[in-house]
Amino acid sequence: SDAFSPRQQLRLREAALVAQPLPWLFLSGGAQEQGLWQSRLLFHEQSFPSLIERTNWKSGNLSYGLRFEQAIASDTSTRQPWGNWANGSPSFFMEQVFASYDRGPHFSASATLGHFLYRDLSAPSAFQAQFFGNTVDGLSSNDARFRYAYQGFQAGAQAEVWFLPTWAAAVETEILRNSESPTGTNFGWRARLTPRWQASRTLRISLPAEIFRVQPDAAPALFQARQFGSSNRTGFSLGVQAEFQQPSLILAAEWIESRPIINQSWQTPMTWLQVSLKSDYVVF
Numbered sequence: 001s002d003a004f005s006p007r008q009q010l011r012l013r014e015a016a017l018v019a020q021p022l023p024w025l026f027l028s029g030g031a032q033e034q035g036l037w038q039s040r041l042l043f044h045e046q047s048f049p050s051l052i053e054r055t056n057w058k059s060g061n062l063s064y065g066l067r068f069e070q071a072i073a074s075d076t077s078t079r080q081p082w083g084n085w086a087n088g089s090p091s092f093f094m095e096q097v098f099a100s101y102d103r104g105p106h107f108s109a110s111a112t113l114g115h116f117l118y119r120d121l122s123a124p125s126a127f128q129a130q131f132f133g134n135t136v137d138g139l140s141s142n143d144a145r146f147r148y149a150y151q152g153f154q155a156g157a158q159a160e161v162w163f164l165p166t167w168a169a170a171v172e173t174e175i176l177r178n179s180e181s182p183t184g185t186n187f188g189w190r191a192r193l194t195p196r197w198q199a200s201r202t203l204r205i206s207l208p209a210e211i212f213r214v215q216p217d218a219a220p221a222l223f224q225a226r227q228f229g230s231s232n233r234t235g236f237s238l239g240v241q242a243e244f245q246q247p248s249l250i251l252a253a254e255w256i257e258s259r260p261i262i263n264q265s266w267q268t269p270m271t272w273l274q275v276s277l278k279s280d281y282v283v284f
Contacts, residue, residue: 004070010256012131013031013033013045013047013204014030014031014032014033014047015030015031016028016029016030016031016032017029017030020061024055024056024057024065024124025053025054025055026052026053026054026055026056027051027052027053027070028051028052028054029050029051029052030050030073031046031047031048031049031050032047032048032049032050032052032069032268033046033047034046034048035153035189036046037067037094037096037112037114038066038110038112038156038158038174038225039112039114039154039156039174039176039192040174040225041154041158041174041176041190041214041218041219041224041225042116042176042219042223042224043224043225044223044224044225046223048071048072048073048074048092048257049071049072049074050069050070050071050072051069051071052067052068052069052091052241053067053068053069053114054066054067054068055067055146058175061101061103061270062099062100062101062103062176062209063099063100063101063120064097064099064100065098065099066095066096066097066098067094067104067114068094068095068096068108068281069092069093069094070091070093070242071091071092071093071094072089072090072091072092073090073092073118073121073196073220073223074076074090074201083149083281086253086278088185089120089212090118090119090120090121090122090125091118091119091120091205092116092117092118092119092153093116093117093119094114094115094116094117095114095115096112096114096115096154097112097114098110098111098113101110102245104163105162107159107160107162108159108160108163109156109157109158109159109160109183110157110158111156111157111158112152112154112155112156112157113153113155114154114155115151115152115153115154116150116151116152116153116154116155116219117150117151118149118150118151118220119236121141121146121150121220123138123141123144123145124141124143124144125186125222126138126144126145126146127140127144128141128143129146129180129220129221129222129230129231130266131266131267132215132219132221132224132230132231132232132267133214133216133221133223133230133231133232133233133260133264133267134146134220134221134231134232135147135148135181135216135217141183145284146176146220147181147217148180148181148185148186148217149180149181150178150180150182150217151175151178151179152176152177152178152179152180152186152218153179154174154175154176154177154202155172155174155175156172156173156174156175157172157174158170158171158172158173159171160196165198166197166198166199167195167196167197167198168195168196168198169193169194170191170192170193170194170196171190171191171193171194171241172192172194173189173190173260174189174190175187175188175189175270176188176189176214176218176219178217178219181194181217181218184215185215185216185218185262185281186215186217186218187215187218188212188213188214188215188219188231189212189214189219190210190211190212190213190214191210191212192208192209192210193208193209193210194206194207194208194209195207198273201245202244202246203242203243203244203245204207204243205240205241205242205243206239206240206241206242206243206255207238207239207240208237208238208239208241209235209236209237209238209239210236211234211235211236212234212235212236212237212238212258213233213234213261214230214231214232214233214234214261215231215232215261216231216261216262217231218231219231232260232261232262232264232267233255233258233259233260233261233267233270234259234261235256235258235259235270236256236257236258237254237255237256237257238254238255239252239254239255240253241253247279248279249277249278249279250276250277250278250279251276251277251278252276252278253273253274253275253276254272254273254274255271255272255273256270256271256272256273257269257270257272258270258272258273
C-alpha cells in the first residue's frame, strides 16, 4: 500500500452553493465536508461532490430536522483518474434525523439517527481497503471487490455541561452497524469523555479520552477516521488540546494505541502520536 507515501497536491475541502427557498428548508450542492453527519466511524475529514437537502425547525431551546445527501463517493487516496470507474459511479446516500437542545453556555446536547448506503465502490478503492481491515476478494487493483455491500444504520449522541464557572465535561458516543455483512464483522462503536478547563478568557484546555472497537466490515475503511486505524481495530486514545481565541488557534496532540480484532498479516498493533495545528482567518 502507498497510503503513507509523500505527496504534493492541493485538496479542496469545501465549496458549495446554498439556497433557502423556505424558512425551514436548506439546499446545497458542491464539494461538501461530511462532518455534518457527526460520524467519525463513517468519515475522516472527507469531502464528497454532493447534493444535500436539510430541514430545520425550532421550538424554544430545541432544534430538530431531517438531512438527506446524494453524493459521489470519491476516494483521492487511490490516485484513480476522475471518472475512470468500470462499475459505474461510486455513490453514497444518507438520510438522518437530528435533534439538539441548547440552554446557553451551561448545557447542550444533540442526537442523530441515520441510514447510509454505498454503491459501486471502485476496484482500486477495494484493493487499498484490504490493507486497512476490510474483507476483499481479488488479487489486483483491477479486479478487487468488496466481499460485502455497505448499507446500515448509524446513531450518535453528545452532551456538554459546565458544572463550575471554569470547568466542564463533554461526552460523545456513536454506534454503527452494516446490515450487509455477517455478525461479528459488521459493528463499530466509540465513546469519548473530554474534561475542559477555561484557563482564561482566551485559552481553553481539553483532555479527551476515547475507547473504540470497529469490526472489519462495519464501513469502507478508506473513508473511516485514521485514529481508529480505519477498520478491524480496538483500542484507546488520550489527548490534550489548547484553544486560543486571540488569535484563533487550536494546538492538539493525541496518543492512540490499537490492535487488530481479527489477525491479518498486513495489520499489526499500532501506536500513533498525532500532532496538529489549526488556525482560522478571514480572507475578506
